[in-house]
Amino acid sequence: MARTTVAEAGQHAYRRLREGITSGQFHPNERLVEASVANRLSVGRTAVRAALVRLDQEGLVTLEPNRGARVRLISDREALEIEEVRATLEAMLARRAAERATPADLRELRRMVVEMRQRVEEEDAFGYSALNAPFHQRIWAAADHPTTSRLVGSLKSQSIRLQYQTILRPGRTERSLREHEAIFEALKAHDPDAAEAAMREHLAEVLATLRWAIEGQHGTPRWLPG
Amino acid sequence: MARTTVAEAGQHAYRRLREGITSGQFHPNERLVEASVANRLSVGRTAVRAALVRLDQEGLVTLEPNRGARVRLISDREALEIEEVRATLEAMLARRAAERATPADLRELRRMVVEMRQRVEEEDAFGYSALNAPFHQRIWAAADHPTTSRLVGSLKSQSIRLQYQTILRPGRTERSLREHEAIFEALKAHDPDAAEAAMREHLAEVLATLRWAIEGQHGTPRWLPG
DNA sequence: ATCCTCAATAATGTCGACAATTCGGTGTTG
DNA sequence: CAACACCGAATTGTCGACATTATTGAGGAT
Incomplete structure (x- = not known):
């Protein structure tokens, strides 16, 4: 039944x-x-x-x-703070993931990167963006650090509102792809320092894009979802 | 009425x-x-x-x-994970605090360090330990990063159980005091790198002590509710 | 003796009713 | 006309009753 x-x-x-x-x-x-x-x-x-x-x-x-x-309306300041915390924690997770990623993890991550590249070549920014979350989550899984994963997941859901706008920045996807590739390479090489650095750099870019989006919306006083 | x-x-x-x-x-x-x-x-x-x-x-x-x-019974593994996260986030907060600590912050922190030193000289380990939390919290306040402060505070309350046992380790208080002094000096000098490093080192010590405490309690196989 | 069945019990999950509070409007008063 | 007290609708806060679900223990069959 x-x-x-x-x-x-x-x-x-x-x-x-x-x-x-x-x-x-x-x-x-x-x-x-x-x-x-x-x-x-x-x-x-x-x-x-x-x-x-x-x-x-x-x-x-x-x-x-x-x-x-x-x-809850997340203020701009708070959104930036959340992203900062997320960057810090994900950098830590990337480090751990580099230390203990299994072949299966790496296979899956490679598959994702390949798919991302396809999306970029097809200029499908939205499709690319949809692959973003799974890629990160797979890294969390490889890091095998449930406490942090839970935390980061919760943070992410709070700042969703602005997430969408970051897609729109011209040239962002290509750059993002290169950053993801760098992260993958570091994980594959089991190089913790490189992985942490690559992830930190990637999220610094995201943070910058977020700042850009926030600036932009001040000029455009409409930010309600369409 | x-x-x-x-x-x-x-x-x-x-x-x-x-x-x-x-x-x-x-x-x-x-x-x-x-x-x-x-x-x-x-x-x-x-x-x-x-x-x-x-x-x-x-x-x-x-x-x-x-x-x-x-x-909730926090497993040993989870307690260590929590402490790891806390270390990561507090290091970030220390960095920020070094950048923006006000004279008032520094005055207050100095006062606390002085009091801590007194406690150590009086060999009052418990009194010393009581000053620990306020010291850290003052740093959070100086960092001016509410999102992270909330998070760290929540994490701390989850791992209270083991906190007490770390006091007992011989020679821990003296060492802890020196670590706290190093953090204070870095904040006073407005040196972000040094502050982050000092805090990281301090919490690595705490983590090690925690591991020590956990090992110790395995020798004593009684943990069932009374 | 061991395992199973099944009632008795204890605790949780859900609902509806009602009390308490907030908020917007209306009329009164200076 | 403005300030203000006050009424009424809408909404939240709390309680008690009852349905649902786990758990325990006794009794019986093998």
Whole structure:
């Protein structure tokens, strides 16, 4: 029989809401009225409540006493801070990954890099960007450091909003590809210093692009999702 | 009368429970039955439930569907991982702190170092250890990087269990004091590289001490709840 | 004795009702 | 006309009741 695990509606609500927020379905600063969300997701208010508490702790929504929840708006400053932390931690993970990447890890990473190159040659910036996350995640897996992986994953979901805009920068994909290739080479050579340096450089570029995107949006006072 | 904001019992329960866990009042792996906790803290079950969800997200308790909550037992491996992350992030904070420490920051840090030295001279290891956290926190404040500070603070609360045992290592306090002094000197000189290096070295020592403590407790195969 | 079945119990998951609070508007008063 | 107290709708906070699920222990069959 269809074992749909009816129990734990809370988990369900949490995932749906989280997905809704990170995918931009709910806008930053949008109010999340418990009742509305509840019947939108076809779950009870209790479940929504639990989900909101979780998301508050996670930093994706803010929860004010007696005043409800809203999607947390990450300030520009905070977005940069998050990216800085992410860079620091991912550099550490890259170092570890270089020390212990298995042949299987390297095979998979090579496959990804090849696919990325194809996307760049086809000038498919969006397709390229979609391969970005899996590539990084595979490195986290190779680093075998669950605590940090969890942390970095959580950070990433908080700063999604600006992630999209970084795709648009002209010439960014080519450069990004070269950086990814450098990281891969360092991992393949099992050279921790090189891997850490390459990852640090890559994320410094991302950070710079982020600054560029933030500058840009100040000129263009519209940044709502299309 | 004396309306102490009766609303928000959830916050209250959260703080009490958190305090109880980090202070060791509740032991690792101990089951947290909602009803018991509720009337122990004189709050409703709803509030306890919310608190547990928060603490689960925070990593201080584990929450299994239909099977309740228990105080999370941090494995040795995980404790080391946490300490590693903390080291990485605090090194970054020290770097930033060196760049932007104000005279007030430095005055305060000097005061703390002086007091630490006194404690060491009095051979008051426990008193010395109590000054440890404020010293680090002051550096975080100087770094002016709230995102990271929050993160590091959260990590620290997860690994409290082993923190105490590190005090016991012979000769540790003297060495720790010298490390702290080195960090202070680097901050005072506004030398980011030196500050980062000093902090990194300090926390590498802490990590080593942690490993030592973990080895030690393997000799004593008693860790079951009493 | 060991394993299995199955009721009894304890604890969690969910819901609906109601109290408490916030917020926007409305009418009153100076 | 502005400031202000106040009412009402909307929303959140809390509680108790009940359904659902795990766990325990006794009894029976092999």
